[in-house]
Amino acid sequence: MKLFDVYPLYAVTPVRGEDVFVYDQNGQGYLDLYGGHAVISIGHGHPHFKKRLKDQLDQLVFYSNAIINPLQSDLAQKLGQLSCLDHYQLFMCNSGAEANENALKLVSFATGKSRIIAFSNGFHGRTSAAVAVTDNPKIIAPLNSHHPVSILPFNDPETLEKELKKGDVAAVIIEFIQGVGGLDQPEEAFVQALELLCNQYGALLIADEVQSGFSRSGAFFAFQHYPVTPHIISMAKGMGNGFPVGGILIHPDIQATYGMLGTTFGGNHLACAASLAVLEVIEKENLQAHAAQIGDYFMTQAKTIPQHKYIKGKGLMLGLEFDFEVSELRKKLLYDHHIMTGGSSNKNLLRLLPPLTIKKNHFDQFFTALKHAL
Numbered sequence: 001m002k003l004f005d006v007y008p009l010y011a012v013t014p015v016r017g018e019d020v021f022v023y024d025q026n027g028q029g030y031l032d033l034y035g036g037h038a039v040i041s042i043g044h045g046h047p048h049f050k051k052r053l054k055d056q057l058d059q060l061v062f063y064s065n066a067i068i069n070p071l072q073s074d075l076a077q078k079l080g081q082l083s084c085l086d087h088y089q090l091f092m093c094n095s096g097a098e099a100n101e102n103a104l105k106l107v108s109f110a111t112g113k114s115r116i117i118a119f120s121n122g123f124h125g126r127t128s129a130a131v132a133v134t135d136n137p138k139i140i141a142p143l144n145s146h147h148p149v150s151i152l153p154f155n156d157p158e159t160l161e162k163e164l165k166k167g168d169v170a171a172v173i174i175e176f177i178q179g180v181g182g183l184d185q186p187e188e189a190f191v192q193a194l195e196l197l198c199n200q201y202g203a204l205l206i207a208d209e210v211q212s213g214f215s216r217s218g219a220f221f222a223f224q225h226y227p228v229t230p231h232i233i234s235m236a237k238g239m240g241n242g243f244p245v246g247g248i249l250i251h252p253d254i255q256a257t258y259g260m261l262g263t264t265f266g267g268n269h270l271a272c273a274a275s276l277a278v279l280e281v282i283e284k285e286n287l288q289a290h291a292a293q294i295g296d297y298f299m300t301q302a303k304t305i306p307q308h309k310y311i312k313g314k315g316l317m318l319g320l321e322f323d324f325e326v327s328e329l330r331k332k333l334l335y336d337h338h339i340m341t342g343g344s345s346n347k348n349l350l351r352l353l354p355p356l357t358i359k360k361n362h363f364d365q366f367f368t369a370l371k372h373a374l
């Protein structure tokens with residue numbers, strides 16, 4: 001059987017990982033500044049992560065959401081503690097798209113409305129409503145194109161108010177640091193206006209933290225760099241360090257009813273163990289503060305690259321924008337210097353999403369290679 005050929009592949013076959021490196025079948029190491037697309041949070045093969053998962057494998061892998069699973073409550077408690085959002089409620093699922101799909105469904109249930117406002121260059125996933133609020137017509141199939149969605153520019157409160165005033169908007173969904181779209185961030189004054197206008201016109205606010213959450217930006221969630229209170233926060237990627245797990249945090253004002261949301265696999269025992277291990281390591285190794293500090297180091301060092309146009313991002317969601325397309329540069333870094341990097345829909349942006357355990361010497365290795373490759 002052939003694989004459905006939807007991914008253009010790099011000629012690299014990682015078979016093993018350790019902290020910020022992956023190794024191919026010949027033992028060649030690659031510095032992973034891409035983190036498998038912002039997924040590897042606490043590093044490849046972290047001993048505590050492996051032990052937690054192995055111990056859970058020996059106990060119970062899965063049972064459905066019809067029974068009491070104390071690991072879900074343990075996770076909710078730890079998540080509440082580290083994110084300082086103890087008063088929110090947790091619903092678990094399996095991926096970022098699914099988290100946003102549930103968030104969008106929930107705001108529609110809660111408000112009785114159906115239109116969603118999203119932003120230019122936003123990416124929210126590939127399921128039906130998640131892809132409909134994504135600003136990329138190429139990945140929206142005719143089936144997904146009928147959702148009532150308005151895509152607006154960042155930092156334009158007048159246009160936002162004009163749309164919200166119509167009274168049919170259930171929610172606004174926003175990435176406080178855009179991922180796939182190229183690391184743009186809304187201005188603080190716009191975020192304040194956004195919250196005010198949402199409250200004024202009865203719309204809810206969804207923070208898509210699928211990529212920026214779990215301490216990657218130097219705060220637990222990227223919205224926490226702003227004075228704003230979202231009604232729903234979606235999470236995935238770094239939440240499981242490679243184990244597929246996602247979820248939403250729901251403001252206490254939104255009340256659950258039986259059957260409103262549901263899933264077979266979401267919140268299973270192994271997924272909870274993986275996510276608990278991630279949180280325990282983030283706390284023990286102080287990775288959130290580390291992400292902020294090492295991100296600052298990157299910013300300082302990046303200034304020494306004469307060819308760069310802009311330095312973008314926050315914490316360990318980083319990018320260097322050039323005045324040329326970076327695809328050849330990325331190939332050179334990968335094949336000649338054995339460094340994995342990321343791209344974005346901004347073709348001139350080299351994007352870095354390393355494990356949160358990355359050290360200064362790894363960035364030094366990157367900058368030496370980058371200078372050479374340029």
Ligand SMILES: Cc1ncc(COP(=O)(O)O)c(C=O)c1O
Pocket residue numbers: 095096097098100123124125126175179180208209210211212236237
């Ligand atoms: C901000 C954001 N939201 C949602 C998604 C979708 O996540 P998943 O691929 O796990 O469905 C992504 C994936 O890149 C993302 O970056």
